[in-house]
Amino acid sequence: MSLLGRLLLLLPVLVLPLCAVEKVRNRGYRKDADFDNKCTGNDADNPNCTRISEEAQSTNSNTMYGSCLQGPAGNPGREGNPGTNGIPGTPGIPGRDGARGEKGECVSEVFEEPWRPNYKQCAWNSLNYGIDLGKIADCTFTKLRSDSALRILFSGSLRLKCKTACCQRWYFTFNGAECTGPLPVESIIYLDQGSPELNSTINIHRTSSVEGLCEGVKAGLVDVAVWVGTCADYPRGDASTGWNSVSRIVIEELPKSF
Numbered sequence: 001m002s003l004l005g006r007l008l009l010l011l012p013v014l015v016l017p018l019c020a021v022e023k024v025r026n027r028g029y030r031k032d033a034d035f036d037n038k039c040t041g042n043d044a045d046n047p048n049c050t051r052i053s054e055e056a057q058s059t060n061s062n063t064m065y066g067s068c069l070q071g072p073a074g075n076p077g078r079e080g081n082p083g084t085n086g087i088p089g090t091p092g093i094p095g096r097d098g099a100r101g102e103k104g105e106c107v108s109e110v111f112e113e114p115w116r117p118n119y120k121q122c123a124w125n126s127l128n129y130g131i132d133l134g135k136i137a138d139c140t141f142t143k144l145r146s147d148s149a150l151r152i153l154f155s156g157s158l159r160l161k162c163k164t165a166c167c168q169r170w171y172f173t174f175n176g177a178e179c180t181g182p183l184p185v186e187s188i189i190y191l192d193q194g195s196p197e198l199n200s201t202i203n204i205h206r207t208s209s210v211e212g213l214c215e216g217v218k219a220g221l222v223d224v225a226v227w228v229g230t231c232a233d234y235p236r237g238d239a240s241t242g243w244n245s246v247s248r249i250v251i252e253e254l255p256k257s258f
Contacts, residue, residue: 118142121139122138127156130239138249143219143253152249155208158240159206160238167189168188168189168231168236168239169228169230170226171187172184172224185210
């Protein structure tokens with residue numbers, strides 16, 4: 001077959017598709033024959049117009065503009081109002097126990113109790129002890145702390161007489177021993193040799209006191225006693241204690257000073 005014959009056979013194949021495309025294009029732009037006679041809002045009273053339903057108009061519009069290109073996108077709308085809070089969720093599953101911590105150091109604190117008064121008084125009426133050596137009276141006291149001090153007082157009538165120089169000593173003991181913290185608690189009376197005109201045998205009884213502080217006494221029951229004795233290197237005289245009057249021992253526990 002010659003070249004010319006081949007071209008003639010290909011010509012129908014090329015022409016037929018082009019005709020089909022043209023028909024489709026003309027169909028998309030074809031107006032409805034009755035479109036011009038349809039009623040619009042301005043000539044609704046025209047007797048020549050034909051009313052159609054909205055559904056039909058929608059169908060015709062879709063048919064008429066079915067091949068139109070899509071226009072540009074519109075401007076984005078404004079953000080809406082925030083919504084209300086949602087319902088609270090259910091509690092979660094409890095977490096696992098944490099790792100065990102390191103062992104801490106043991107710290108001991110000492111809390112001192114507030115100080116409360118602790119005192120006692122023992123009293124006698126008319127002791128009238130004429131002894132020169134020995135115990136005169138005692139009073140038992142309960143000491144609460146070992147680091148505290150004791151304040152002691154003896155108050156009563158004391159007398160000493162002698163024809164020559166003499167000396168007598170009144171002192172306290174604690175459980176049978178004199179105080180060593182810091183020194184003994186004592187009081188003395190000394191009489192010098194009297195002159196003939198003053199009469200050395202004069203007999204005078206005076207209310208006196210023996211008083212002091214003693215530290216180092218342990219806590220517990222303490223026997224506090226007052227004694228009479230001699231002075232060192234001096235002769236003994238005629239002593240008297242508690243004549244015709246009240247005698248007393250006062251004991252008070254005091255906090256230790258720092």
